[in-house]
Amino acid sequence: MKRVHGPAFRAAQLDLAKCPVCRGRAVIKGVFHELACVQCSASGWVTADTGEALPLEVLVTQLSIRLQAAEQQIEQLKRPVPMFGPDAQYNENNRRGPGATNFTGD
């Protein structure tokens, strides 16, 4: 089996910045009601490099990546003590790291 590096599609996370026009709100206050922000395709996000809107098919994936990450963070915050996973163990070790050992004293 050969590992294929697809040149066409990459799910790598791009750097996004909050849209400067709508300040990340995706809508702009109109006279009578709120209008979809044109600058960011009503997403609230633009490319960090250029400040331009991403193509919609790219934007959807980027938002999905961020949403998944955010949901993971929420799940982790809900659990006071992570019980499994290499990350959980790493964090646990960190908490009992140099700061804690200082208290032992010789």
Ligand SMILES: [Zn+2]
């Ligand atoms: Zn905008």
